[in-house]
Amino acid sequence: MESAGRLIIFVLGAPGAGKGSLCKKLAKRYAFTHLSIGDVLRNVVAIPGADETVVGYVQRGELLPTELLFDVLRPHINGCGTIILDGFPRRLDQAEAFEKEFQAPTLVLFFDCPRDLAEGRVVNRKQGREGDNLETFKKRYDEFQELNPPLLERYEKQGKLITVDTSGYTNASYAMLLHLLQGRL
Numbered sequence: 001m002e003s004a005g006r007l008i009i010f011v012l013g014a015p016g017a018g019k020g021s022l023c024k025k026l027a028k029r030y031a032f033t034h035l036s037i038g039d040v041l042r043n044v045v046a047i048p049g050a051d052e053t054v055v056g057y058v059q060r061g062e063l064l065p066t067e068l069l070f071d072v073l074r075p076h077i078n079g080c081g082t083i084i085l086d087g088f089p090r091r092l093d094q095a096e097a098f099e100k101e102f103q104a105p106t107l108v109l110f111f112d113c114p115r116d117l118a119e120g121r122v123v124n125r126k127q128g129r130e131g132d133n134l135e136t137f138k139k140r141y142d143e144f145q146e147l148n149p150p151l152l153e154r155y156e157k158q159g160k161l162i163t164v165d166t167s168g169y170t171n172a173s174y175a176m177l178l179h180l181l182q183g184r185l
Contacts (some may be wrong), residue, residue, distance in 0.1 A: 014115070020112050
């Protein structure tokens with residue numbers, strides 16, 4: 001349920017679009033809670049005795065069913081102030097279910113980055129993650145391309161979408177993000 005004065009910010013973008021880097025900077029500047037969905041899931045999987053169903057989805061690189069994902073996210077969301085949900089939602093049905101269970105997003109950031117640049121960033125990450133390879137990137141990118149347009153359309157119609165060109169260096173993209181957020185937070 002909606003918390004008075006709490007902002008929810010969804011952050012959409014292909015793998016390698018700069019979501020993690022930019023969200024960390026934004027969270028630090030405004031003292032927001034930054035929840036990287038990928039990091040949360042990787043942490044859950046690393047816990048001994050983790051739910052085998054969740055582990056299976058994560059290891060296969062598949063999207064968790066919405067209710068299962070909410071079970072994982074609920075303790076991180078309830079009781080928090082403003083939250084940046086980095087890498088969420090992935091699908092329109094997830095967005096709709098989230099709005100019913102928690103609240104609608106205040107803003108939706110779309111970090112727009114060309115495929116070739118995003119691919120290079122993922123494959124060459126300094127802090128490589130399991131699955132940071134070309135095959136996994138292609139699967140995740142194609143999935144993003146298929147599932148993202150209805151989300152962008154929904155939040156564009158609601159006047160909540162802010163598109164940020166993240167093809168430049170992190171600091172340039174961050175400066176653009178701050179400019180676009182003026183008067184919106």
